[in-house]
Amino acid sequence: MLRIDASVLDYAIIAIYFVVVLGIGFGAKRLLKTDLDFFLSGRSLPAWITGLAFIAANLGALEVLGMAANGAQYGVATVHFYWIGAIPAMVFLGIVMMPFYYGSKVRSVPEWLRRRYNRPTHLFNAISFALATVLISGVNLFALGLVLSLMLGWSISTAIVIAAFIVLAYITLGGLTSAIYNEVLQFFIIMAALVPLVTVALIDVGGIGGLADQIRQSDLGEPGLHAWEGLGIGGDNPLGANWIATVFGLGFVLSFGYWTTNFAEVQRALSANNMSAARRTPLIAAYPKIFIPALVVIPGLVALVTVDDFGSGSSPATEYNNAIPALIAEYLPSGMLGIAVTGLIAAFMAGVAANVSAFNTVVTYDLYQDYIRRDADPAHYIRFGRIATVVGIGISILTAFIAKGYDNIMNYVQLLFSYFNAPLFATFIIGMFWRRATPWGGFAGLVAGTFGAFMTHQLYSRGTIEIASPLAADFWGAIVAFVLDAVVTVVVSLATQPKPVEELRGLVWGMAEGTDVKLSRRDRLWWRNPKVLGAGAIVIVIILNIIFI
């Protein structure tokens, strides 16, 4: 059963949270002076704030429901999303790519494409990004509505409208500062919800050892306890993917594509107060991120062994996506129950807000300002940004119902990423490291890559090609998109005219700008050095991979 018996205390905890969230919106409104304040927090935030917002922006439905679902469905192999995927990508973003983003002073990811390639590439990406963000924010909104309806008995539409209205209020009031401050707050509430839940669940199943024993007897069996076992070509493993699909598809293409080119993430780093803080944003985020699997995979595994028929989907409580809500209902008494439900609400609202705040920035700067109205005063763009926010939330509500058709939210989202992020990553990497790549090469590659991901999905869903699981199909879709994008970009580039090198200043490898700015005394401390931070995260991840081999 997912339905909880929420007391006055639990409702009070939820209500206090809503009040504080709105209060942050009103507080942040006082700080607004220019359009840059609204869309990029005036590039004024310290690294620890942008770093925590960087994780929280991603710690939405995707993570809390989707990763727990993966934990129950695929077992410990789910850690690949973190240790092969997210962490190396975040380190790469901080060390290699951030100088080009922050140093070139672009205000968005599509803007980098405009300056490196041309307007058609920019327009194509700005539109497809705007579309992707509202789809993903719709996933979060739907998850929120569903969980509140299952747990509290609210109607799905009431829950969606309340949550959408609150997010709308704090973003239209305070812009990105308000979104980011709330994300930092949300991060701590989510931790306060998940850490006690995992602790109680583990005590109940007899600790890690007890859980492992019970997993061996479950359908997952021994492979469910290992990250790499059975991942050889032709081997049998719960993920249904071999190591090529995992390392290249998930690790390299999907994760690097997501973390390094998704503006909803990169925007957090662009709001940092200097180059050092911008580079440290994803690196500071990497450390907590390493340990988040413990908070989402363990509940998935516990649900698998404690909930009867878990995974059969015969009732909401046995659906993979609902592992964490099922455990909350099972283990937490009034009080902690309120914190846990607030944690879920916080996570999903962060997922909506992050995407909507990226959406309004891209729509305002990259579509409205670039193609419709240049040179208006800042107040005009802030006003337009507020309207874009309202429209973005409105579309998110509609897209929420598209997410309904997918049994594992993660599969749906990875599908979206294989369409939008995988080709983009190829266009970025080639553009940054190969000065010869031409404007039209970039455009042709991006279009071809997106088409490639679309075709792979079509062929798979019609049964023309066989792949072991929907997740593995998305990995392969990403690989096809990436390779096709790269090949087309290179071929078309060789046949067309490159940009004069002078126009590439600040945008390509070897021509970075802003890295030679004098660091402040505090930023020169060894533990603030991006390379030291990045290397530390990689070492921890390698050790963990060996432990869980």
Next chain:
Amino acid sequence: MAEETTEFSEDQVEKAASLLDIRKIIGGLLGVYGLLLLGAGLFASEADKEKAAGVNINLWVSLALLLASVLFIAWGFTRPLVDELEEGDEGFTADEPGTRAQP
């Protein structure tokens, strides 16, 4: 659009001074939650404990939340935001060599 610079202007420092300090907000909210859970923990019924694998989870979590709350608020008061920014500012204005050896 106005061209921005990496240096901090007077305006930015002044703005930082008036920034909402998110540390105090986090500390405040965790503190309120800690007190509410402390109440629930002190008056926990046997059924509550039994549900949570025999642990008085509200009590334990309330102690952790109160501790976190105190740490955040203390951090907020000992290092005001404006200090952090002014110190960051120093690196841009002082005419000492750019990257000197690590201390």
